[in-house]
Amino acid sequence: xxxxxxxxxxxxxxxxxxxxxxxxxxxxxxxxxxxxxxxxxxxxxxxxxxxxxxxxxxxxxxxxxxxxxxxxxxxxxxxxxxxxxxxxxxxxxxxxxxxxxxxxxxxxxxxxxxxxxxxxxxxxxxxxxxxxxxxxxxxxxxxxxxxxxxxxxxxxxxxxxxxxxxxxxxxxxxxxxxxxxxxxxxxxxxxxxxxxxxxxxxxxxxxxxxxxxxxxxxxxxxxxxxxxxxxxxxxxxxxxxxxxxxxxxxxxxxxxxxxxxxxxxxxxxxxxxxxxxxxxxxxxxxxxxxxxxxxxxxxxxxxxxxxxxxxxxxxxxxxxxxxxxxxxxxxxxxxxxxxxxxxxxxx
Amino acid sequence: xxxxxxxxxxxxxxxxxxxxxxxxxxxxxxxxxxxxxxxxxxxxxxxxxxxxxxxxxxxxxxxxxxxxxxxxxxxxxxxxxxxxxxxxxxxxxxxxxxxxxxxxxxxxxxxxxxxxxxxxxxxxxxxxxxxxxxxxxxxxxxxxxxxxxxxxxxxxxxxxxxxxxxxxxxxxxxxxxxxxxxxxxxxxxxxxxxxxxxxxxxxxxxxxxxxxxxxxxxxxxxxxxxxxxxxxxxxxxxxxxxxxxxxxxxxxxxxxxxxxxxxxxxxxxxxxxxxxxxxxxxxxxxxxxxxxxx
Amino acid sequence: xxxxxxxxxxxxxxxxxxxxxxxxxxxxxxxxxxxxxxxxxxxxxxxxxxxxxxxxxxxxxxxxxxxxxxxxxxxxxxxxxxxxxxxxxxxxxxxxxxxxxxxxxxxxxxxxxxxxxxxxxxxxxxxxxxxxxxxxxxxxxxxxxxxxxxxxxxxxxxxxxxxxxxxxxxxxxxxxxxxxxxxxxxxxxxxxxxxxxxxxxxxxxxxxxxxxxxxxxxxxxxxxxxxxxxxxxxxxxxxxxxxx
Numbered sequence: 001x002x003x004x005x006x007x008x009x010x011x012x013x014x015x016x017x018x019x020x021x022x023x024x025x026x027x028x029x030x031x032x033x034x035x036x037x038x039x040x041x042x043x044x045x046x047x048x049x050x051x052x053x054x055x056x057x058x059x060x061x062x063x064x065x066x067x068x069x070x071x072x073x074x075x076x077x078x079x080x081x082x083x084x085x086x087x088x089x090x091x092x093x094x095x096x097x098x099x100x101x102x103x104x105x106x107x108x109x110x111x112x113x114x115x116x117x118x119x120x121x122x123x124x125x126x127x128x129x130x131x132x133x134x135x136x137x138x139x140x141x142x143x144x145x146x147x148x149x150x151x152x153x154x155x156x157x158x159x160x161x162x163x164x165x166x167x168x169x170x171x172x173x174x175x176x177x178x179x180x181x182x183x184x185x186x187x188x189x190x191x192x193x194x195x196x197x198x199x200x201x202x203x204x205x206x207x208x209x210x211x212x213x214x215x216x217x218x219x220x221x222x223x224x225x226x227x228x229x230x231x232x233x234x235x236x237x238x239x240x241x242x243x244x245x246x247x248x249x250x251x252x253x254x255x256x257x258x259x260x261x262x263x264x265x266x267x268x269x270x271x272x273x274x275x276x277x278x279x280x281x282x283x284x285x286x287x288x289x290x291x292x293x294x295x296x297x298x299x300x301x302x303x304x305x306x307x308x309x310x311x312x313x314x315x316x317x318x319x320x321x322x323x324x325x326x327x328x329x330x331x332x333x334x335x336x337x338x339x340x341x342x343x344x345x346x347x
Numbered sequence: 348x349x350x351x352x353x354x355x356x357x358x359x360x361x362x363x364x365x366x367x368x369x370x371x372x373x374x375x376x377x378x379x380x381x382x383x384x385x386x387x388x389x390x391x392x393x394x395x396x397x398x399x400x401x402x403x404x405x406x407x408x409x410x411x412x413x414x415x416x417x418x419x420x421x422x423x424x425x426x427x428x429x430x431x432x433x434x435x436x437x438x439x440x441x442x443x444x445x446x447x448x449x450x451x452x453x454x455x456x457x458x459x460x461x462x463x464x465x466x467x468x469x470x471x472x473x474x475x476x477x478x479x480x481x482x483x484x485x486x487x488x489x490x491x492x493x494x495x496x497x498x499x500x501x502x503x504x505x506x507x508x509x510x511x512x513x514x515x516x517x518x519x520x521x522x523x524x525x526x527x528x529x530x531x532x533x534x535x536x537x538x539x540x541x542x543x544x545x546x547x548x549x550x551x552x553x554x555x556x557x558x559x560x561x562x563x564x565x566x567x568x569x570x571x572x573x574x575x576x577x578x579x580x581x582x583x584x585x586x587x588x589x590x591x592x593x594x595x596x597x598x599x600x601x602x603x604x605x606x607x608x609x610x611x612x613x614x615x616x617x618x619x620x621x622x623x624x625x626x627x628x629x630x631x632x633x634x635x636x637x638x639x640x641x
Numbered sequence: 642x643x644x645x646x647x648x649x650x651x652x653x654x655x656x657x658x659x660x661x662x663x664x665x666x667x668x669x670x671x672x673x674x675x676x677x678x679x680x681x682x683x684x685x686x687x688x689x690x691x692x693x694x695x696x697x698x699x700x701x702x703x704x705x706x707x708x709x710x711x712x713x714x715x716x717x718x719x720x721x722x723x724x725x726x727x728x729x730x731x732x733x734x735x736x737x738x739x740x741x742x743x744x745x746x747x748x749x750x751x752x753x754x755x756x757x758x759x760x761x762x763x764x765x766x767x768x769x770x771x772x773x774x775x776x777x778x779x780x781x782x783x784x785x786x787x788x789x790x791x792x793x794x795x796x797x798x799x800x801x802x803x804x805x806x807x808x809x810x811x812x813x814x815x816x817x818x819x820x821x822x823x824x825x826x827x828x829x830x831x832x833x834x835x836x837x838x839x840x841x842x843x844x845x846x847x848x849x850x851x852x853x854x855x856x857x858x859x860x861x862x863x864x865x866x867x868x869x870x871x872x873x874x875x876x877x878x879x880x881x882x883x884x885x
Contacts, residue, residue: 062437064437064440128621128625129621131625131628132624132625132628133628134436135382135436135576135580136576136624136628136629138382138440139572139573139576139620139624140620140621140624140625142569142573143573143617143618143620143621144617144621146613146614146617147614147617147618150610150611150613150614150617151611151614153610154610154611154614253565253569257444257448260441260444261441261444261445261448264437264438264441265441268437268438307456308456309452309455309456310456312448312452312455312456313449313452313453313456315452316445316448316449316451316452317449319445319448320442320445320446320449323431323438323441323442323445324427324430324431324442327431327434327435327438328438508742508746511735511739511742512743512746514732514734514735514739515732515735515739515743518732518733518734518735519730521694521714522726522730522732523743524713524714524715525692525714525717525718525723525724525726526718526744526746526791526795527719527746527795528715528743528746529715530713530714530715
């Protein structure tokens with residue numbers, strides 16, 4: 001039986017090790033760079049967590065999911081409410097119930113509690129939705145995100161509504177982000193090796209056959225959905241605390257589509273795709289931003305730069321080109337070192 | 348009675364806009380199984396064309412905006428979507444979103460993100476009386492234009508031979524090709540028609556809101572997209588009905604929700620959407636042959 | 642005389658699964674040729690490749706002397722080949738009349754088309770009765786008549802039918818095959834794929850027996866009738882020493 005021996009198991013985990021090594025390498029490199037770059041890298045690592053949360057459900061079930069950003073918002077606000085210092089809370093959210101106002105848990109508990117609340121919410125709302133597929137699922141999950149946005153954006157007493165919450169504890173440093181990214185990769189990898197994930201992927205290939213199994217597919221999907229929501233919640237909490245201020249606007253349309261695009265461009269069906277898609281797009285964004293700011297040509301006094309907004313245009317064009325020439329994404333749905341692991345990828 | 352008339356006018360004019368947008372999306376989905384997010388940009392660019400041509404007579408401005416929308420639609424088909432015809436629906440949808448982003452960013456880069464004011468048909472900004480009720484002339488004209496366009500589209504699809512080919516392609520693309528229907532022709536015409544619909548929506552919407560900005564078409568398209576799914580993806584009747592339905596429900600919610608719940612109006616709308624999908628996952632009027640393109 | 646349709650060494654695969662291996666056959670003008678074989682023999686794949694639905698990995702398909710392998714679907718009917726695929730595939734949401742009109746998409750002579758449609762309506766009164774109703778509401782047999790008429794309306798030189806008797810009652814099958822006979826009388830060549838070997842033997846001039854992707858046996862139907870080799874080829878029982 002494959003994986004029974006230690007050697008076999010290590011081989012199977014090859015993709016995991018490769019991805020973790022990649023993340024750690026990036027973190028090490030960033031550690032030597034200037035402060036601005038460090039911040040960019042931290043943001044990329046936080047995005048990795050979010051994209052992995054999306055992948056856990058979308059990659060394994062093949063069902064389109066636009067709700068990730070909604071869970072990120074929930075995770076962010078829960079973490080903030082439970083860990084913000086009381087005086088900051090009092091300033092922005094004077095109407096909080098007493099126990100919530102007083103709550104000031106250790107900062108690192110925030111992401112996990114945020115994730116847990118997301119998981120609970122996902123369990124409840126996901127139950128009916130898991131029967132849907134294709135476009136219907138896309139719209140239903142999109143509606144979920146929208147509902148989160150509206151509710152959080154208007155529940156002024158709880159979240160401050162449209163105003164920005166400030167004074168969040170900042171603890172998302174480079175190695176913290178790295179740790180969470182590695183953790184997310186590990187969770188996703190461990191999950192996709194379970195037999196439930198395997199069954200879910202089988203249903204992805206042949207939904208008609210899966211329909212004959214009816215309920216089971218919905219249950220499998222729900223498991224992936226809940227786990228994915230947890231990871232997204234963690235990602236959202238990290239994002240919010242990295243920025244230091246929380247605005248419900250940050251969890252609306254643009255990041256929704258950006259996350260899904262990152263996943264699809266990287267390769268929807270593999271964990272490597274999720275990580276690579278996120279990193280590649282983050283890298284491209286960064287490079288293009290530099291070009292916008294201006295690149296001094298060495299030896300001359302000239303700085304080559306472009307007008308504002310040009311970087312965005314090029315980024316969108318590049319993403320489109322990647323999709324046109326590689327419709328299955330950069331990784332084509334395969335895992336790095338997948339052949340070594342014997343899985344041969346999830347094609 | 349006043350309120351009923353006003354309500355009807357509000358609901359139907361909103362529903363009409365949603366219906367036209369939903370048809371633009373539905374036309375393409377029915378022949379290609381592509382959910383075209385870039386449709387929003389067709390509306391936006393048509394509105395910008397109106398802005399650019401605002402010094403000229405209205406007829407010219409409208410013609411220009413139709414031309415821009417149609418050209419853009421056909422261009423996106425040729426450059427982006429033709430190669431992806433064989434890809435799975437998710438990739439196609441994401442590609443359409445990328446196209447949408449690309450066009451938005453180009454607009455922002457070239458024209459800036461500040462809204463520009465636009466009043467293409469000032470003559471319509473007056474109120475008229477229907478009996479004792481006072482309603483917006485623009486909204487009445489919107490209803491009329493939407494109805495006329497719906498009728499025209501229906502006649503085209505049901506009475507012309509090309510319309511027949513398009514309906515056949517929508518039902519069973521491969522079989523249609525086997526009877527001689529040209530795939531490219533049908534798809535290009537679907538895109539061109541969606542461009543025309545987008546331009547009309549742009550005119551009416553810009554006239555109502557009074558300005559144009561790079562994300563003009565986005566909220567409209569999202570709601571219309573939802574309407575298409577509720578009405579039945581791939582079914583044009585469904586798209587139109589879905590659009591009107593969403594318009595009516597939105598207006599209903601606006602009128603009947605208690606004031607402190609009004610800001611949550613759209614949350615209620617989307618909750619209803621989820622409910623509708625759970626009851627009828629294929630929409631209220633699902634198209635035949637929706638399952639897959641054989 | 643060159644054959645109307647000439648297939649040589651055709652090989653078609655779906656991914657790693659080989660559906661057809663080295664298939665050769667020919668159809669002459671005016672004939673009715675049948676391809677019989679059990680499920681999974683590759684018969685549908687054969688018609689699909691001729692129509693342009695599947696791309697051959699090897700071999701050639703010539704129609705009227707021109708190579709047609711791998712051409713786009715719209716070209717097929719314009720060359721003079723009409724395919725009536727397995728499962729009928731009427732456009733259920735369109736009316737009976739609209740289905741028939743679609744068959745004539747490539748033709749420009751409206752008057753002649755209208756006259757032909759009237760002929761088919763006279764031949765099958767049910768089509769006339771239900772002319773403005775959705776074709777999806779016809780029975781299986783009626784739909785089969787409809788799609789054959791639809792195929793004929795493109796004025797083809799070759800009519801290909803994939804399992805026209807599938808799922809139909811024997812009496813209806815009689816009607817279908819009577820229609821096929823009428824088709825031949827109009828000068829149209831017919832290539833029919835059938836699991837129902839008996840029907841094929843009775844109607845066709847020549848038969849090819851296809852099994853596991855290759856032609857096992859071929860000949861005039863009069864010669865093959867009742868022969869044990871025919872059964873053996875159909876069921877895949879090969880004589881000693883012969884490997885598939």
